[in-house]
Amino acid sequence: DVKVTQSSRYLVKRTGEKVFLECVQDMDHENMFWYRQDPGLGLRLIYFSYDVKMKEKGDIPEGYSVSREKKERFSLILESASTNQTSMYLCASSTSVQTQYFGPGTRLLVL
Amino acid sequence: GQQLNQSPQSMFIQEGEDVSMNCTSSSIFNTWLWYKQDPGEGPVLLIALYKAGELTSNGRLTAQFGITRKDSFLNISASIPSDVGIYFCAGRRAGGGADGLTFGKGTHLIIQP
Numbered sequence: 197d198v199k200v201t202q203s204s205r206y207l208v209k210r211t212g213e214k215v216f217l218e219c220v221q222d223m224d225h226e227n228m229f230w231y232r233q234d235p236g237l238g239l240r241l242i243y244f245s246y247d248v249k250m251k252e253k254g255d256i257p258e259g260y261s262v263s264r265e266k267k268e269r270f271s272l273i274l275e276s277a278s279t280n281q282t283s284m285y286l287c288a289s290s291t292s293v294q295t296q297y298f299g300p301g302t303r304l305l306v307l
Numbered sequence: 308g309q310q311l312n313q314s315p316q317s318m319f320i321q322e323g324e325d326v327s328m329n330c331t332s333s334s335i336f337n338t339w340l341w342y343k344q345d346p347g348e349g350p351v352l353l354i355a356l357y358k359a360g361e362l363t364s365n366g367r368l369t370a371q372f373g374i375t376r377k378d379s380f381l382n383i384s385a386s387i388p389s390d391v392g393i394y395f396c397a398g399r400r401a402g403g404g405a406d407g408l409t410f411g412k413g414t415h416l417i418i419q420p
Contacts, residue, residue, distance in 0.1 A: 200349075238412040239350075239395070286349050295340060296397075296408060298349035 199223070200289050200299035207304045215274040217302050219287030226291060228270035229254075230262065233284040233301075245270055277306045313396050313411025320386060321419055328414040329380040330396035338399040339372050339379040340408065345392045353394075354381070376401070383416075391418050 203218035219228065229244040231254075241254030243262040251262050259281060263271040270289075274281055284303050288296040311330045320326060330339070338357055342350035354365050356372035356379060363370055369382045379398070383390055393415050397408040 205347075236412070239410045295338075295352065295355050297352060298342075301347070301349045303347070 200287060200297055202285075202287055202299040202302050204302050205300065207302060209274075209277050209304065209306050211278055211306060213274075213277050213306075215277050215304070215306075217272040217274075217285055217287075217304070219270045219272070219289075219299055220268055221270075221289040221297075222268065223289065223291075223297075224267065225289040225297075226267070227289060227296075228264065229288040229290075229296060230260075230270065230272045231286045231288065232256070233286055239286065242272065277304075279306050282306045311396055311398060311409055311411040313414060315414060316412070317415040317417065319417050319419060322386060322388060324386055326383040326386055326390070326416060327380060328394060328396075329378060330398070330411045331378040332398065332400075332409070333377065335376045335401045336379075336398035336409075337376070337401040339370070340397040341368075341370050341379070341381045342395045342397060343392050344395065344413070350395055386416075386418055388418055388420065391416055 200221045209215050227246045230242045231239045233239050240256050242260050243254050245251045245264040248267050261273045282305050284301050286301045287299040290296045311332050313330045340355050341353045344350040354363050354370040359376045360374050361372040367384045393413040395413045396411040
């Protein structure tokens with residue numbers, strides 16, 4: 197079974213803090229994705245990566261950056277957290293872009 | 308990014324009833340996926356469709372890839388309480404780049420015992 201894990205299920209941070217969200221997959225997938233999910237807006241793609249050290253902007257990259265130093269790990273970074281970044285963050289991975297497997301999500305609250 | 312039109316937004320049904328939901332798009336898709344998300348969890352893949360006209364079942368779930376390649380539906384037969392959740396369709400556009408999937412906004416399924 198594909199396993200995608202995220203470092204935290206719940207996080208509470210203060211405005212201005214630097215936040216790291218970690219995602220690890222154990223199936224040697226090339227592609228990894230970060231989404232945020234908000235009520236009424238569905239899932240929106242923040243960044244994705246199709247290889248180590250490669251990254252591409254998704255639909256809403258502003259305020260975020262990513263890092264992919266190893267194939268199995270994809271990190272999402274909030275350089276200076278703001279309250280409008282309070283959301284559910286979902287990581288996904290795939291061998292091809294057709295079928296993505298999701299992690300359990302990290303619910304981030306920025307105060 | 309483009310969103311898929313998923314309907315209905317929510318469904319209130321009795322246990323044992325059949326459920327039907329669908330997704331449509333103005334663009335042609337070469338892949339359709341259906342996910343289920345339980346509260347506080349990530350989406351879990353239910354069914355993947357890769358060919359126009361394809362009809363695939365997974366237990367009580369059946370999904371079809373529309374022949375026009377612009378729509379897909381998901382049916383759940385004889386619903387049970389654990390079917391409660393949010394169901395998402397997702398698709399990959401034909402000729403699209405490596406930019407992930409396009410998602411519907413979800414169908415909330417609520418089952419009354």
